[in-house]
Amino acid sequence: MNGPLRILHAIRSDGFAGVEQFVLRLAMAQAADGHDVAVIGGAPDRMRPGLEAAGVEHVPAARTIDVVRAVRPRAGDVDVVNTHMTAADVGAR
Numbered sequence: 001m002n003g004p005l006r007i008l009h010a011i012r013s014d015g016f017a018g019v020e021q022f023v024l025r026l027a028m029a030q031a032a033d034g035h036d037v038a039v040i041g042g043a044p045d046r047m048r049p050g051l052e053a054a055g056v057e058h059v060p061a062a063r064t065i066d067v068v069r070a071v072r073p074r075a076g077d078v079d080v081v082n083t084h085m086t087a088a089d090v091g092a093r
Contacts, residue, residue, distance in 0.1 A: 024051065
């Protein structure tokens with residue numbers, strides 16, 4: 001594949017523990033490398049400032065149904081859907 005990837009990360013969470021911190025760092029690095037990145041889930045107050053500064057869209061998703069509702073309209077427009085933790089796997093299916 002040539003050019004930047006369109007990447008969607010999905011977490012069913014409103015927290016900011018290890019997975020959320022990892023996704024925040026990963027998404028920011030991917031955006032810095034020129035990829036089009038969006039993140040679903042994670043504590044908005046902790047995730048959004050860094051993501052917005054990197055030009056990464058953030059959508060809250062505290063419940064599995066929130067992941068479903070956020071992933072469905074975006075899934076056809078991305079190259080990669082990267083889920084983190086089992087509940088997000090289910091929501092992005």
